[in-house]
Structures are given as structure tokens and as C-alpha cells.
Amino acid sequence: MIKYMGLKVKINQLIANLNDYLLLFLILLIIFGAGVYYIYALNWGGIIIILLLTLSSFYWLTKHLFPKSKNVKNYLTLGKKEIIWFLLYLLFFGLAIYVLEISKTGRALISPWQVVSWRFFFFYLLASLTLILILIKKTVNPTEKIILISLHYFLSLSVAIIVYKIGYGFDPFIHQATMELIDKKGLVTPKPPYYLGEYGLIIVLHKLSGLSLYFLNKILVPALTAIFLPLIFYRFLKNINPDGGAAETKPGAAKFLSVLFLLALVFSPFIVTTPQNLTYLFLILTIFTGLSGDRQFLTLLLALGVLAIHPLTGLPALIWSLFLIFSKYQNNFKHLTRKIVKISFFVCGALALPLALFITAGKNLKNFTLNAAYLIEPFKNIFQTLSGAGQEDWLLNFIYFLGDNYNLLLIMVIIATLIYFYRQKNRPDWSSLLLINSSLLIAYVFVSQIVFVDLINYEQTNYAGRLLVIMILFFLPYLVLALNHLIRKVLAAEMFVRISWLIFGLALVGASLYLSYPRFDKYFNSRGYSVGLNDLLAVKKIAAETEQPYIALANQQVSVAALKELGFDHYYQSAQGPIYFYPIPTGGPLYQYYLRMVYQEPSRLVMLQALDLAGVNEGYLIVNKYWHESGKIINKAKLTADVWSAVNNDVYIFKYRR
Numbered sequence: 001m002i003k004y005m006g007l008k009v010k011i012n013q014l015i016a017n018l019n020d021y022l023l024l025f026l027i028l029l030i031i032f033g034a035g036v037y038y039i040y041a042l043n044w045g046g047i048i049i050i051l052l053l054t055l056s057s058f059y060w061l062t063k064h065l066f067p068k069s070k071n072v073k074n075y076l077t078l079g080k081k082e083i084i085w086f087l088l089y090l091l092f093f094g095l096a097i098y099v100l101e102i103s104k105t106g107r108a109l110i111s112p113w114q115v116v117s118w119r120f121f122f123f124y125l126l127a128s129l130t131l132i133l134i135l136i137k138k139t140v141n142p143t144e145k146i147i148l149i150s151l152h153y154f155l156s157l158s159v160a161i162i163v164y165k166i167g168y169g170f171d172p173f174i175h176q177a178t179m180e181l182i183d184k185k186g187l188v189t190p191k192p193p194y195y196l197g198e199y200g201l202i203i204v205l206h207k208l209s210g211l212s213l214y215f216l217n218k219i220l221v222p223a224l225t226a227i228f229l230p231l232i233f234y235r236f237l238k239n240i241n242p243d244g245g246a247a248e249t250k251p252g253a254a255k256f257l258s259v260l261f262l263l264a265l266v267f268s269p270f271i272v273t274t275p276q277n278l279t280y281l282f283l284i285l286t287i288f289t290g291l292s293g294d295r296q297f298l299t300l301l302l303a304l305g306v307l308a309i310h311p312l313t314g315l316p317a318l319i320w321s322l323f324l325i326f327s328k329y330q331n332n333f334k335h336l337t338r339k340i341v342k343i344s345f346f347v348c349g350a351l352a353l354p355l356a357l358f359i360t361a362g363k364n365l366k367n368f369t370l371n372a373a374y375l376i377e378p379f380k381n382i383f384q385t386l387s388g389a390g391q392e393d394w395l396l397n398f399i400y401f402l403g404d405n406y407n408l409l410l411i412m413v414i415i416a417t418l419i420y421f422y423r424q425k426n427r428p429d430w431s432s433l434l435l436i437n438s439s440l441l442i443a444y445v446f447v448s449q450i451v452f453v454d455l456i457n458y459e460q461t462n463y464a465g466r467l468l469v470i471m472i473l474f475f476l477p478y479l480v481l482a483l484n485h486l487i488r489k490v491l492a493a494e495m496f497v498r499i500s501w502l503i504f505g506l507a508l509v510g511a512s513l514y515l516s517y518p519r520f521d522k523y524f525n526s527r528g529y530s531v532g533l534n535d536l537l538a539v540k541k542i543a544a545e546t547e548q549p550y551i552a553l554a555n556q557q558v559s560v561a562a563l564k565e566l567g568f569d570h571y572y573q574s575a576q577g578p579i580y581f582y583p584i585p586t587g588g589p590l591y592q593y594y595l596r597m598v599y600q601e602p603s604r605l606v607m608l609q610a611l612d613l614a615g616v617n618e619g620y621l622i623v624n625k626y627w628h629e630s631g632k633i634i635n636k637a638k639l640t641a642d643v644w645s646a647v648n649n650d651v652y653i654f655k656y657r658r
Helices: 002-039 044-065 080-102 119-135 142-157 159-163 171-185 196-209 213-240 253-264 275-291 296-309 311-332 335-364 372-383 394-404 406-422 431-447 462-491 495-515 533-545 556-566 589-599 604-614 630-640
Strands: 365-368 450-452 550-553 618-624 643-647 651-657
Touching (some): 002 044, 002 196, 002 213, 044 196, 080 142, 119 495, 142 213, 142 253, 171 213, 196 213, 213 275, 253 495, 275 311, 275 462, 296 311, 311 335, 311 462, 335 431, 335 450, 394 495, 431 462, 462 495, 533 556, 533 618, 533 643, 533 651, 550 604, 604 651, 618 630, 630 651
Parallel strands (some): 550 618
Antiparallel strands (some): 618 651
């Protein structure tokens, strides 16, 4: 009996810290993976070194960062009544997943909602309602509630994972091809000082687990978001308001409901795995870990992990975490010293990112001039109003009132939340958040003026736009507290008010789910197509029918299909430097020739100029049937090409010989 009780305590102790152990292990893999790869390689020798460093550090850190609690709760309790509710939730969860699974397709899609039935939203909202009823029950264990919320987060984030059979987006294909080359050769050169953390993490997990790089690259960010965010949000609210507040009629319910209804914020960055999106996730973990207790060293480790993945997010995270450490010990310094150090942190926050972009850009930096257009470009959609098209559809009216005015509504909520927060007498000291965001605002002004020659026009403001996202993430703790305060008030209100807010909250969560993915409806056209099966077949067809060096002028989705199928080993030396035989990147010279062929005229002269640039004698023009005015382009190209063919009457291939 004593042995059984001891084992049970150990199991409960493990469950209590399982999330922390996993987070620490992953962040150490990211840090050491990036370091070993940058210095050496990610072959089996490098993997062994990474594991030795990670395991030895993990063993030491778990003893110091996660001390054993003497009062360990029983995390493995579930009553008969609760089991019925759990099974009901899992039923709706499973039905929603089933609808997504039968919607899986290899078609080139603009939006997953083109193939996903309305039944998915029906089951999703039923699952959400069931989960809400579970969360307000006192008899359900907090751990079990968090597990269910994590499942719901994953359901919300899994649409693109399941529906897009080949893959979703553009960047994930680039990173996957890079990791496949690293997995094969151990490294690729040159080694840039970014992305290394994600590459190291995925390749180590791939080699240890045997799971494919394709699967890991597809599921990493959605899965880690579902695992880590619900618990970190809950712990944050528990530390800020441990007793639940006097106005809360159901102890603890407001905290769990707050975590669930955070899904009402649009969560697009977490539906697909890219290094930037992974840094957004770990930045949130860094921020909430730093505000949730005295684990400043863990916060610093998280910031270093973010830095190892992408400096654009990592530098603000590192500066902020160091400022937290200084704040803890600032009373040991004189007043003047404290002031100088704080000013130094502010200056570093304002200048670190612009300087880093200058250094990494090198010859790709076009210029740095004050251009108001670049400064205001990311703000253009803030004051959008609802379109007049399709006013008869009340559901889309509601969704797009939120979607078109999302940024404006978010800014208004942040301002209102800040005013409310700083009027409270017993508020926590979060001056560090204002300091970092003030410095990032200045950094934004500088970053918005940096122009890169290898980026197409509509991507020039990407870095500035990402900086605004980072600033919003640093304001996220205020939003979480405001949501928790609102839910506590609602729970204390009469039944009619609670039901009204419940319906409104479910509507917001459903709308956010719809808006978080690309859309194609009477209000909005996301335009960008996914990689389709016919794109892959076209790439294979061209590769199989010729043994001569060639180039192919195609859109970006066909180009990444080529990268996925054929890898990186297809570069030609040209007067403009090495060029890939498909138009990657989209700001490169081959893409300009493609644009001339499809927007002006599919001319043999233009193709010959592209052949001259690459120094080859064969070239292909690939036209997808979904392309604007594809019929005209196809008919004209038939007259100028030497040979033409089609893949399933969907992708047309035109061959040109010198």
C-alpha cells in the first residue's frame, strides 16, 4: 500500500510538472540545436552533442527551476457524471475532426472553407458549448479542464493541417526543403543567423522519433500552441488573482473561461509552422512566464530560444527578459545607476532591430530614406469599413464587421484596457511592458524605412508589420486580464445576462475561427492558392521529359511544388548571381519574366531573354487555369511555344527551345 501511494505521488508530481518539463526540454533543444548547427552540423555527431548538452542541462535545471511540492494534488480523478460530459465533448470533437478529414483534398484552394461543410462549425460550436458547461463545474479537476481546453485549441488550429493534403502556405515548403537538405548533408551554406533554432528542433525530433520532416513541419506550431498556451494563461490568471475574486460566483470558472474565450482573438499565426510563427508562440510564453512568478532564469532561457529561431522577435524578448532580471535586483543599485540602466534598455530596444536588419541585409539593402508610404502601409487596413456587397447575408455581415474592423477594435480594446489597468490601486508593476513597447514603436519607425532589393513590392513592409504584431503580443497580458474581469462580472450577473453573453461569446469564437483562415466568399477573396496535386504532376512531367538544363516560369505555388519535389540542387550562375530554375524568390529576376509573360504577352522574345539570363536552351511557361485571364494567356502561348500540353486540363505547360 505504501509503495502504491508513493508511486501515485510520483505520477501526480510528474503530471504537475509535465508541461514545464516538456517546455524546458524543447527550449534547450532549440538553443543547443542552433548553436551546434551554427558551429558544426546537424549530422548524427551533431545530434549526439545536442542531446548530451540538452540532457545534462535538463537534469540540473529541473532540480533548481521546478522544486518538488510537498502537497501534490491528485490529478487523476474523474467522477461518473464528469465522464458523461467528457464523452459528450469528445463526441463533438471527434465529429468535427471527421468532417475535416472527409474534406481533405489535393486541389489548389484559396480557402479551406471551399470544401469544409457547415457541419464542422455546427459540431465545433456544440463542442465549445459542452466545454463551457464542463468548465463551470466545481467537481472537475483543473488539470482535466486544461487538457480539454488544449484539445479545443488544437481543434481550432487543425483545419489547415487536415484539409490541405499537400500542405498549406508558401514559406513552410521553403523551410521543409531546406531541412530535408540539412537532414541529408548535415548542413547548408551559407548559414544565416536565423531559423537555426527551428531547424535544429525539427531535425532532432525527426531523427529521434522517425516521424517525417513533412509531418513535423506541418504540426509543430499548432500542436505546441495547444499544449502550452492554455496552461500558461491559466497560471498567469491564478497568480494575479489566486482567490478568484469576490465577484466570482463559481470559484475558478472565470479563469478557465477566460483561457477558452481567448480563441475569440484571431489566431492566424498559429495555424501553420514557420520560424516567425514559432517565435510568436515562444514570445508569448516568455512574456507570461516573466509576469507569472520569479522564474527569471527560465524567462531568459525562453528569450534565448526565441533569439535562436528568429532575431526579429528574439531581440525584444531578450532585452525584456534582461530588464526583468535587472528590475528584481535594482534596489541594490543607486538611483542614478538605475536610471542610466533603464535608459540603456530603452535605447537598445529602439535600435537593436534596425541595426540587426542593416547588418543581415548586407548587399540586399536597397536604401534607407524617410518614406511616409512605408511608415503608414501596415496601418492602412485599420480604418476599413464593412463592404456594401452581400448585405443580405446577416451572418457574413456580423463576421466581417469584426474582420474588417478587427485592428481598430483591437486598438480600442487595448487603450481601454490600459486605462482601466492603470486606474487600479493594487495593480502589479508591469512598467517593463510599456518600456519595451515604447522602444519598439521607435524601432518600427526605423524598420519601416528599410527597403530590400530581393523582396517584391508588396512584401517590403513585412518586417514592420511583424514588429506591430510583436508589440500587440507585449500588450496581451492586459487583454487577458480585461477578459477575465469581464467574465467575472458576467458570472455574477443574472441568468438572462449570462445566457446573452454566452451566445455572443460563442458567436465571437466561431467568427474568429472563420476569420483565422483564408477566405473566399462574397465579401473577401484571399487570392493566394495552395499547392495542388496538379502542380506537383506538372513539375514531375517537365522533369521526366527532358534531360537538358532548363528553366520554368511559373507562379509561386508551382515554384514551391518544384522545390518540394526536386530540392535545391538546380541553380544556375548568372549575371545577377545564382538563380533557381523556378521563380524563387518571388522578388527574383525569373519571376519578373513570368509576370511579363502573363500580364503583358507570352512572348518568345521574353522567354529567350530569360534563357539568356540562365544560360540554358530550354524553357517552360506554366499557366494555372485559375490564373487571371488564363484563357487568353493559354491561347496566345499556344501560338508562340514549340510544344504545349496540359495536366488534367488544369495546369498548362508550354515548352520553348532556343
